[in-house]
Amino acid sequence: MIRRGAFLAGAAAVLSGCNRYQTSLGGEAAESANFLRLFWTFMAVCTLMYVLLVGGMLIALWRSRKAREALVVENGRHHASAPILRPLLIGWAALILVGLSALAIASFVTDRSNAANASHPKLVVTVTANQWWWDVQYSLQGTTTALRTANELHLPVGVPAEVILESNDVIHSLWIPNLAGKQDLIPGRVNDLQLWPKKTGLYRGQCAEFCGLQHAHMALDVTVESKTDFARWLTAQKRPAFAPQGPVETAGYRYVTSRACASCHTVSGTQAGGTVGPDLTHFASRRSIAAGTRPMDRGNLTAWVADPQGLKPGTNMPKIPMRRDEVRAVVAYLERLK
Amino acid sequence: MSSAQKPKPPAEKIARDGPKLTGAKLEARLAETWRTPPGFIGWLSSVDHKDIGRRYIVTALTFLALAGALAIAMRLQLARPESRLISAQRYNEIFTMHGTTMMFLFAVPVMQGMQLYLTPLMIGTRAISFPRLCAFSYWMYLAGGLLLWVAFVMNIGPDIGWFAYPPLSGPQYGIGKRTDIWAQMVTFTEVAALALAVTLTATILKQRAPGMTLARMPLFVWSTLVVSLMVIFSMPSVALASSLLLSDRLVGTQFYNPAERGDALLWQHLFWFFGHPEVYIIFLPATGFISEIVATFTRRPIFAYPIVVLSLVGTGILAFGLWVHHMFATGLPRVGYSFFTSASMSVSIPTGLQLFCWIATMWDGRPQFRVPMLYVIGFVITFVIGGLSGVIIAAVPLDLQVHDTYFIVAHFHYVLIGGAVFPLLGAITYWFPKMTGRMMSETLGKISFWMIFLGFQLAFFPMHISGLMGMPRRVYTYPAGMGLELPNLLSSIGSLVVATAVLLFVANMLLSMRRGQVAEPNPWQAGTLEWAAASPPPAYNFAHIPVVGSRTPLWDAGERWPVVHGLRVDDRELVLTTIITAGPDTREPSAEPSPWPLISAGAVTVMFVSSMFSPWAVAFGTIPVVIALTAWFWPKSPTPSKEPVIE
């Protein structure tokens, strides 16, 4: 009981002091708010039951400290048990039944409410998991082509969105705790996840099903923004990639579009059309590199291009031997891809 | 009898126990008949359930130490964010080895080892029903464990997690031999566990001492019966799952391959149809320990025995209807999920009632705070937290958040360590005098109890918080700045305390084995039959088979100790009794020591291991297996031993 109390106090202290961009206790969307309500309901009932049970035990041990009969069974003689125990047993059983029923009902009601959130999605996004990054496609109204990006999700606040979940290789699980619970991405199956964000903010999602070597580095940056900001972002994303400026960027542009990079990556508006790796068209507008492995900055980007295996050992992007100046050029060009 | 053979009874030539043959003379004769041959070969041939049970326990504890050492490695890596102590690949191997070893090579086998050691003693018989099968079982278990650990040391240990979901474990992504080794290890341990389960079931149903009706069985024996039946119905599922996985990997079947119309979820269903019962296979024996310990140390039989029995049976049955609660995030239909939520929550009813019965017993009795009893108290305080977090994650909307996070890691360590390891340590302390003839040190016992208990809370309570704060499980590292540093550091410190305490516990065992105070047959004044045998019990357990008239025969004995007599002493003979009322029914011979179980296990091992490299090995490997098994079952004496007919 003391521990429970300490837990609550401790949890509150720890949580208020630090970043809240990846936590189940945020409640920034319809489903995660439901989660919080239900969670504290469960905690209340469970704490009560815990206190009763452990308290009961401590009292039992305390009261029988004073020696009574030596052996309750001795030489074949059984002493009757305390008469109060029988009604207590019945009462305890009833209490468990009531407690469980209440919790079960609360759980179903929440589940229904979550299901109802799903009914009118205004925005459909397809997320396809790969070892170890996320391919993201926005279906655009009125066109058959989709807008493709990677490792990030932009959502307008207050708009229910449906995320279609698929996988290209093994099982992954998409989890953005501030917005909703997780759903698995299973090869050969199509799942979906309903997100209905209620507060703008920057969040982080992460792969929650063990998917091999770099499962730990498979995150996703989530931006919940106002509808106008979202519209602006969408328009920007629809544009083809910016052209390189200056000789260094141009050298980088040539390298990326004509060498190995192009066989894996797409930079729309150029010859680079590979689909094995993340779309790089507006790469520099993202907040992190390689599925949340490192924050986006020049140092990290240089390290990544020069030796992806050093930054994220085992990643499916190979180390490509490059000269110093080539690396600098490629990084400069990539930074242009806002 | 119609056939020609009908030997004349040389009746009185046959020595039988009874008023004329009792005391030291009888014990000498029995010792000669039941002894395990001396020497190394004799040691390898032993079929004594106490030898095999002890081997099981010691081996399982060794695996606990190994897997525990891996846990410490993980905790060191996770103590700081972005730590580079352990590489991603190695970390993935380590948590796989930790989980696999703990579940398949420690928790289940240690419980079965305790059951194997204790059951015949508790029900008053001289041997287990199929002694050679038990010996075979142990060797299979050992081979499976060695296979896994040798592979790990050779750097080809599995790296797919303890439930090995395909396609990650399938032929496309799980390249190399790592996964094959995992799957074959599962096959070994399943064979071993199933063999013991059948043996224990038959022993309990047919070999109880005369008069020990089902309603007089010690609660630990009840839990053994329920658990053995659970093993029988659940383990085939994982054996099937892993066979299908192996055949996908080795001969190209398509069970789990979505590209050829297979389905990755088939694995999850088959695995968890076993995996969920498995956790109760670990937990229910622990409740059996608790029942025995509570009764002894409150000097009172457990309150409401029928309710405890019904709880055991009820949990055993419900356990088969819960497996989908491990798959809440896979996107199955919501209506189905509601069913599994309700079913999962309903397990709290039997568990809650059982807890009540123990507490009521304490209420009524006079508790003595010896070390085993401390573990019981620690168990209640700890396990119930884990049970309640189980109820929390049984709710779909809650589980979708905390599934595959450290909240789950916290849940299952609370129930596994609080609910199974604490009672186990209590049980080891409790039965140590029976097994070794010496008491464990009470002082050291108390120190290690408090260290384990407090260290455990420090190690695992913060995991609830790190889970809620967004830390997924099975990550080899986590970013700084998410608020995960403090809870992880606390967990790491706590785990070091636990490890020290476990080491202290083991040291206590080793020291006490040498120097502990010598124990009499019944040092705790307990009520059940095993305490009627000497400490440690002789090979034949009981010189005379007792007649049982109550649940606590030693407490109720008074001046009389009724026994049956008339069993042969020149041959291993058992009394079989009827299933419900335990009336004497037949006398059956019990198997002699034999090296063939070991040789058969060796042949099977060769076949299993080589089959990972070529399917043809199954065909060729079968030949030695068949030869060994035939030799095993073929009677050794040139002519059948004559059983005189008494008229």
Add this chain to the structure above:
Amino acid sequence: MIPKPTFEDDLSGLPTHAFGPRSLTWWGIIGFMVIEGTAFALTIAAYFFVMAQERQWAPGQWQPPGLIAGTLFTIILLLSEIPNTMVKKAAEAYDVAKVRSLMPVMVAIGLLLLIIRGFEFNSLHVMWFDSAYGSIIWALLVLHTTHIGTDWFDTIVLWRLMRTPHGESPRRLVDTDENALYWRFVWLSWIPIYLLIYWVPRMFR
């Protein structure tokens, strides 16, 4: 402390063997039959699970398995229960001579069945690696074949054993009795498998 024993029942008059549930062997056999039965049941569940993924069963590109070998196998297997019952009865009647004369019949039937089983594999019209459908059909058939195989081998060993003086021992007759019981499990478990391999793929096309 334990008081001195008081001697009650004298058990020396009890029999030293019994048939059926009174013997330990029976419980052992039943235990393993339950285990294998569970494995069959789960394989069948897996069959329906795979089937639920398909619109057609057998899936369009595959012919359902040919009926001749499988049906012949089934008929012989069911008929084999006649000599099997005779062996079982003879064992229970302690008729060693009759057991000795009937065992070779069972061995011969087992061999015949194994040969026909070879043709069955040949008439499945799908390979195990073709698709999940092929895999599960093969799995059922292989699983059952191992049971035929092991029981056949058991029967051979038992037959040789019965021909030695050990055969006179009532305990060996109990073994024979249980072996016959196991054969019943083998043919009983075949019936659903036969339907699943040969008929269900015809019904859902």
